[in-house]
Amino acid sequence: MPSISPAELDARLRLHHLPELGPARFRRLIEAFGSASAALSAPASAWRSLGMPEASAAPRRSPEIRDAAARALAWQERPGHQLLCWDSPDYPALLAELGNAPPLLYVAGDATLLERPQLAMVGSRRASVAGLDTARAFARSLAGGGFVITSGLALGIDGAAHLGALEVEGATVAVLGTGLERVYPDRHRGLAARIVDEGGALVSELPLECPPQPANFPRRNRIISGLSLGVLVVEASPSSGSLITARLAAEQGREVYAIPGSIHHPGARGCHQLIREGAALVEKVEDILEALRGWQAVASEPRIEAPLQEAHPLLDLLRAAPYSSEGLALASGWELPRVLAELTDLELMGRVAREAGCWVHRQG
Incomplete structure (x- = not known):
């Protein structure tokens, strides 16, 4: 399709800012009148x-409405900002498959990430320390292998997933339930800036100045799942919004994965419920990679998919004696972030454990 003219983009932005005009009505107007410009000029009786x-x-x-559209056009002119229309060639193909795909996407950062293989990671805002560690570990491994980690910038599991990807210089996309000029929550403003600065992207379908509104977060969730090949729920209660994302993913034909937990932990119950409903039970990263093996020609080969070699330098050191993370960095000559990423992968594979503040070797 030819690129959208500036006048037509302005008209679409004006429609996009109208109250009560969601994706379905937006499309109905375009289809009925042939363009947003014609829809704006049509008489009220036709509407x-x-x-x-x-x-x-x-x-x-x-x-x-005219001023709001002008501000959005000016925003797009700034470096690293894009507006993607649902019928444009650069609109993410997976998301375009949805019947309620957003008519417009505001993107700050690298918009090409939206076409790369993505895995969504979601979970509780009040996650346990173990849940946060698990989210970061999975995000490190998957992002280190070339998959884009997509989440919602919320506190808890979302933030841990974004951070895990950044720790291995991987790619991550944050889908907001507010406008991109109103980053929420406030505590993640720094994380949002870091995502863009380090090659990721922020995405929203909402007008730039749209504040946090409860109804917008379920709408945001369909974008998270719609962009992704699958959704991994790390930790969630039965009432968590993460379960909405998982069920939307299932309806969209995406894979749904859930990490089980203790029967005594409330944060595990949502994951257990998803597993009962048919989600794939995940204990290690390979459980996800097996289901997505066909996409590995697009994403680079994940670092931990191959069987662990016994000659791993950190394992060699830990067989001799326990070490702290800093001690391993000194002994191995590796940078501490690399040591932490490797240790987390080894921990997920059951080859090391943390005891009394030190890492120890575990027999395979």
Whole structure:
């Protein structure tokens, strides 16, 4: 399809800012009138004949709507900012398959990541320390192997997943439930900036200044799952929004994975429920990679998929004596971030354990 003209993009932005005009109504207008420009010029009676609410039709020519569209166009002109329309060639193909795909996406950072193989990681905002560690470990391994880690920038598991990807210089995408000029939560403003600075991307379908509103976060979740090959739920209660993301993924034909936990831990119950409903039980990264083996020609070969070699330098050191993380870095000559990433992978594979503040070797 030819690229969208500036006038048509301005018209689409004006439609996009109208109240009560969601993806379905937006598409209905475009299909009925042939373009957003024609829809804006159509009489109110024509809008009413399509079932459009008066609240959407009335302000379409207002100065406020025109100014909001102008601000979005100016935002797009800044380096690293893009507006992607759902019928443009650069719109992410997996997301475009959805019947309720966002008509517009605001992207800050590397928009090409949206076309790379992505794995969504979601979970509780009030995650346990073990859950946070598990999320970071899986994100490190998967991102280190070339998969883009996609999540929602929330506190808890989401933030841990983004951080895990960044720790191995991997790619991560954060899908916001607010406008990109209103990053939420405030505690993750620094993380959002780091994601963009280190080659990731922030994504939202909402107007730039849209504040946090409860109804927008379930909408955000369909984008997280829609962009991804599969969704991994790390830790969640039965009432968690993460289960909404998982069920949307199943409806969209995506893979759903869940990590089990203790029957005594409330944060494990949502994952157990998903497993009962058919989600794949995940104990190690290879459980996910097996299901996605066909995508490994696109993403680089994950570091830990091959069987661990007994000559691993850290294992050689730990067979001789326990070490702290810093001690292993000194003894191996590796940078501490690399040591931490390797230790986490070894821990997931059951080859090392942390005891009394030190790492020890475990027999395979």
